[in-house]
Amino acid sequence: MQFKKFLALFAWVVIGAVTLSACAGQPAADQNVLTIKSAAGEFVFNIEIAEDNQSRNRGLMFRTELAPDAGMLFDFFDEAPRSFWMQNTVISLDLLFIKANGTIVRVHPDAVPRDLTSIPSGEPVRFVFEIPGGRAAELGIVAGDTIIHPRVEP
Numbered sequence: 001m002q003f004k005k006f007l008a009l010f011a012w013v014v015i016g017a018v019t020l021s022a023c024a025g026q027p028a029a030d031q032n033v034l035t036i037k038s039a040a041g042e043f044v045f046n047i048e049i050a051e052d053n054q055s056r057n058r059g060l061m062f063r064t065e066l067a068p069d070a071g072m073l074f075d076f077f078d079e080a081p082r083s084f085w086m087q088n089t090v091i092s093l094d095l096l097f098i099k100a101n102g103t104i105v106r107v108h109p110d111a112v113p114r115d116l117t118s119i120p121s122g123e124p125v126r127f128v129f130e131i132p133g134g135r136a137a138e139l140g141i142v143a144g145d146t147i148i149h150p151r152v153e154p
Helices: 002-024 053-058 135-139
Strands: 033-038 041-050 070-080 093-098 104-111 125-132 146-148
Touching: 041 053, 041 125, 093 135, 104 135, 125 135
Parallel strands: 041 070
Antiparallel strands: 033 041, 033 146, 070 125, 093 104, 093 125
16 A cells, blocks of 8 residues: 555656656746837847836936847836936937837837936836837837737736
């Protein structure tokens, strides 16, 4: 009887180990990659995420350059009207305001460095994605396009 219990326990351990090793071989969703799907194509960005008050308040301030395929995704975790400004930001940025489902609802092009003018989302959004100024127009990214990222709700 003890031997049967041992075999049953051993079988469960083996099944668990096989399951874990199979899962370990699968790549996890990469939080640092964001894809924009538009009529012009799909564009991949390497991103940083600002998800707490400290990182959201600092954003891209004081950066002197941003690669053409780089950006910062601000995640507020809920949809609400958002507003940004360019205080202490020394490079021009495009701001993409995005719903929780990944739909871009507004593109604010070429935000002026150091400008204190408020840049509103225009409607409730969960995310704001900042990319180098002029990049959205260059790639043909417009309102209605979508982003693909693990944080986007299906």
